[in-house]
Amino acid sequence: MGKKIWQVALIIIGVGVIIRGIYMIIGDPVEKDLLDYVNNHLKSAEKLSIRATDAYNATTGSNYKDDATMSDSLKQITIPTYSQFADSLHSLKPSTVDVQGLNAKYISATDTQLAGFKMMLIALEKEDSTIVVEANRMIQKGDKGIIDFDNALDSVSKKHDVEITKKKPK
Numbered sequence: 001m002g003k004k005i006w007q008v009a010l011i012i013i014g015v016g017v018i019i020r021g022i023y024m025i026i027g028d029p030v031e032k033d034l035l036d037y038v039n040n041h042l043k044s045a046e047k048l049s050i051r052a053t054d055a056y057n058a059t060t061g062s063n064y065k066d067d068a069t070m071s072d073s074l075k076q077i078t079i080p081t082y083s084q085f086a087d088s089l090h091s092l093k094p095s096t097v098d099v100q101g102l103n104a105k106y107i108s109a110t111d112t113q114l115a116g117f118k119m120m121l122i123a124l125e126k127e128d129s130t131i132v133v134e135a136n137r138m139i140q141k142g143d144k145g146i147i148d149f150d151n152a153l154d155s156v157s158k159k160h161d162v163e164i165t166k167k168k169p170k
Contacts, residue, residue, distance in 0.1 A: 031160045033096040037103070038153075038164060045088040049110075052082035056117065067124045074121045082117060086110045098156050105152055109145025112138055 055077035057063065059070040089107045094100045116138030123131035157164045 028160055030096045030098045030156070031162050033094050033099045034102075034156060034160060034162050037092070037094055037099050041088070041092050045085055048081050048085035048088065052078045052085060052117075055081070067127070071121060071124045074117060074124070079114070079117050079121065082110075082114050086114050098160075102149065102152055102156060105145070106149045109142050109149055111142075112145055113142025116140075116142055 055073050059065065059073045064070065086107070089103060089110055092103050094103050116135050119131060119135035119138060123129075123135050153164065156162075
């Protein structure tokens with residue numbers, strides 16, 4: 001009985017060594033997909049996001065001047081630019097389940113935030129403070145989703161030994 005346990009243990013160890021050897025030869029597919037996703041797709045797409053949200057932030061809070069200025073910024077910069085960003089995320093087709101999941105999480109957050117920007121424009125056009133409150137809630141929900149995406153990206157990166165350096169794109 002003891003001899004059989006040792007044989008099974010050796011087989012399991014052998015299979016583990018073979019699998020590890022295969023990864024060393026061909027590499028971790030998630031690592032490659034993640035590097036492609038971040039380096040070749042997100043960096044340029046996120047420039048659009050930053051441009052759009054910077055324009056929005058320049059007309060809100062302590063930067064608020066009037067509804068017309070905010071409305072113009074939403075129409076001319078924030079919504080069209082953020083729509084391009086969302087479209088770029090929707091067009092990505094990662095090859096691994098892990099990176100597909102990350103992209104889906106990012107898309108969900110981005111779509112929520114974009115809906116909030118569009119709702120804010122409607123609120124301004126209708127001069128309806130109730131809609132403003134709902135638009136702000138959606139924008140904040142989108143922000144939280146983006147934070148969740150960042151945390152998930154960190155988790156998948158660590159799991160696959162990928163170092164992500166986060167810098168604000170220019």
